[in-house]
Amino acid sequence: MEGGARVTVKAVVIIAGDNNVRGSLQFIQDPSGITHVKGKITGLSPGLHGFHIHALGDTTNGCNSTGPHFNPLKKDHGAPSDKERHAGDLGNIIAGPDGVAEVSIIDTQIPLSGQHSILGRAVVVHADLDDLGKGGHELSNTTGNAGARVGCGIIGLQSSV
Ligand SMILES: *[C@@H]1O[C@H](CO)[C@@H](O)[C@H](O)[C@H]1NC(C)=O
Ligand SMILES: *[C@@H]1O[C@H](CO)[C@@H](O)[C@H](O)[C@H]1NC(C)=O
Ligand SMILES: [Cu+2]
Numbered sequence: 001m002e003g004g005a006r007v008t009v010k011a012v013v014i015i016a017g018d019n020n021v022r023g024s025l026q027f028i029q030d031p032s033g034i035t036h037v038k039g040k041i042t043g044l045s046p047g048l049h050g051f052h053i054h055a056l057g058d059t060t061n062g063c064n065s066t067g068p069h070f071n072p073l074k075k076d077h078g079a080p081s082d083k084e085r086h087a088g089d090l091g092n093i094i095a096g097p098d099g100v101a102e103v104s105i106i107d108t109q110i111p112l113s114g115q116h117s118i119l120g121r122a123v124v125v126h127a128d129l130d131d132l133g134k135g136g137h138e139l140s141n142t143t144g145n146a147g148a149r150v151g152c153g154i155i156g157l158q159s160s161v
């Protein structure tokens with residue numbers, strides 16, 4: 001919707017991957033255009049895991065075919081709170097000792113409608129932590145050096161009622 005959504009839009013993502021990584025997430029864009037992400041991912045190693053929107057909703061080669069971080073504004077990789085960030089940069093999620101990460105994120109750069117909509121793209125969870133562009137690694141400014149893609153799912157439109 002150009003100029004920002006005027007209605008609530010909902011989407012759902014079922015996460016799957018190697019090593020029993022599973023989960024489900026709900027995305028709710030409120031009428032002001034802010035998107036809430038809520039859900040749970042299980043089967044992770046304890047600790048921080050990079051969590052991003054990748055550009056493509058293509059899982060023909062597993063999570064590897066979901067493309068780079070969604071980056072419509074051609075920025076460098078960063079933290080969700082940075083000005084210089086990919087739209088898809090949602091930072092890290094944290095798995096407890098039981099391998100379960102409870103996800104609750106609010107973000108303004110991941111709309112479910114309009115020109116930069118994330119519908120039909122992918123959520124990807126990584127093996128390692130995202131250094132948020134500050135790790136000094138050659139991959140820090142593109143991927144946060146977050147390692148392998150251990151789980152992913154495609155963002156699909158859900159009934160808004
Ligand atoms: C994805 O790429 C990684 C290397 O980055 C590789 O180990 C893995 O086997 C690939 N997965 C698929 C499904 O091709
Ligand atoms: C990443 O980008 C920042 C700012 O654009 C720059 O200062 C830094 O040298 C870059 N780091 C690498 C490893 O390329
Ligand atoms: Cu990623």
Ligand SMILES: [Zn+2]
Pocket residue numbers: 052069076077078085086088089142143144
């Ligand atoms: Zn990024």
